Amino acid sequence: MFEFLTWLEGSALGEAMRGMGVWSYGVFNLAHILGISTLFGSVVLIDLRLLGLWPGVAIRSIAGPAIPLAATGFVLAALSGICMISTNATEYDGNPFIFIKFPAIALGLLNVALVSAMSAWKSARTGEPSQRERGQLAVAGGTSLACWLTAVAAGRMIGYW
Template identity: 30%
Template sequence: MEPLIEALASTDLAQVMRNSRWLYAAVSGGHVLGIALLIGAIGSLDLRLIGLWPAVPVEMLARVLVPVAVSGLSLAMMTGLMLFLAGPADYAQMSLFRVKLVLIAVGTGHALWFHSTNSFDGATVALRRVGVTSLIIWLAVLGCGRMLAFAG
C-alpha cells in the first residue's frame, strides 16, 4: 500500500494540489458543491420515500432528483480524489477516512440496488425502510467527511 501512496503523492497533480492555494480552494469548493447536490437531492427523495409530500409522485420526483444526485456524487468523487492527492499518506492512515469510503460504497450500492429494482410501487413500509436506510448512510458520510477536518 505504501508504494501506491508514494506514487500518488509524487504525481504532478498531487504536487500542484499541495502547492496551489487557489486550486486547492477551488477544488474544495467543487467538493462542497458536489456534496450539496448529492445530499440535497438524495435527502429530498429519501424524505419522500419516508412519507413526506405524499401528493408528489415518487417516480416524478426521482426522475428529476436522481440525475442531480448522480451528478453531485460524480463531482464529489472527482474533487475528493484531487483533495486526497494533496495528502494521501495522511488520509490513508485515518480510520475515519476509511469509514467514509466504506459508507460511500455502501450508499452507492444501496442506491444502485434500489433503482435497479424499479420498486417505487412497493409497499409503503418497504419504501420507508429504503428511505430511512439511505438517509442514515448519507448523513453518516456527511458527518465523517466533516469530522475529517478535526481528526488526525
C-alpha cells in the same frame, strides 16, 4: 494503505495539485462542497419521500429531477475529492474517519444499485406502489439517508483528527 497513499501523493495528479498555487486547494474544496450539497440536497428529498413524507406528491415527480442532480453532485464530489486527497495523501494515513466515510459512500452506492433493481422502485417510477412496496421503499430510503449522512459527517470530521 500507506503504500497506496504514497503512490497517490507522488502521482502526476498530486504533483499537479501541489504546483497549482495557493488558491487551487480552496477552489477544489469549494467544488467538493458544491458537489456534496447538490448530492445530499437531492438525496434527502428522495429519501424523505420514500420514508412517507409528502404522500400527495408522486415519487416519480421527485425522482425525475432529483436523480440526475444527485448523480451530477456525486461526480463533482468524487472528482474534486480525488484531486484534494492526492495533494497530501500520506497525511490521511491512520485517520479513522476515512474508514467510516468511504465504506459509507460504497454502501450508499450499493443501495442505489439494489433499489434500482427492486420491483417496488419500478412501480414507483411508473405508477403507484402497493402498501407492501411502500414499506420496502421506506427501508431503502432510510438506509440511503443513513449512508449519506454518515459520509457527510465523517467527511467533515476527517480534518479534525
